[in-house]
Amino acid sequence: MKKNAGTLDRGFRVLAGLSLIELAYSGLIGSWGWFGIVPMLSGVIGLCPAYALLGLNTCRINK
Incomplete structure (x- = not known):
């Protein structure tokens, strides 16, 4: 499949995902954070x- 997420979009996704995982790991939010x-x-x-x-x-290359 072709990529459909641009660089900035990908960066935000990785940052948000890692933040949720860290919060779940530290116990500040429930187990839903593992999503x-x-x-x-x-x-x-x-x-x-x-x-x-x-x-x-949002990927410029595929447009």
């Missing part, structure tokens, strides 16, 4: 399934 793995992996891979379903693309 931070989803945006983190989406940012690392550069592919967002929701963007694909909605037909969105």
Whole structure:
């Protein structure tokens, strides 16, 4: 599949995912924080399934 997340978008996803994972690990939020793995992996891979379903693309290379 083609990448559909741009550089800035990917950076925010990785940062948000790592933040949620850290908060869950430290016990400041519940176990739902482990779902931070989803945006983190989406940012690392550069592919967002929701963007694909909605037909969105923030990646300049694929345009």
